[in-house]
Amino acid sequence: MARVCQITGKAPMVGNNVSHANNKTKRRFLPNLQSRRFWIEEENKWIRLKVSTKAIRTIDKNGIKSVLDNS
Template sequence: MSRVCELTGKGRLVGNNVSHANNRTKRVFLPNLQKVSLISDALGRAETFKVSTHGLRCVEHNGGLDNWLLKTKNEKLSDKAQKVKRKIKKAREQAEAAA
């Protein structure tokens, strides 16, 4: 899963370079991916993901990694992110049962 955001599913786009003479050649637009450690409040540890800068802003806007993963559909998430999402759900259920 290279060059794909693990949290938003944002991938590469294809387009054209257009010269002054209107010659068109194919090119690729890649997302701005960063390797980031995001802290999970429910798990109490950091998880590393390859995230686009747009995805990182979305995570911060929604209140952190836990909230973002629980609100996002599984189709958008990578396999690693889906595993973390399941662990977060399980940890939250255990915390609610204990309280």
């Protein structure tokens, strides 16, 4: 699927637009995905991942190696 985070698995959700008159129409909530390159020191190469901003924060905190090993 195109709009899915490769680390966390976040995908689009379905909800409602609600007008002032309380009319409801379907809408999609899309995850905030970014295409990012990450340097893998052990393999001495770049990898490109489509990740959510939450996944970017997790990678910044724990490192790309540990995040890839856990997922």
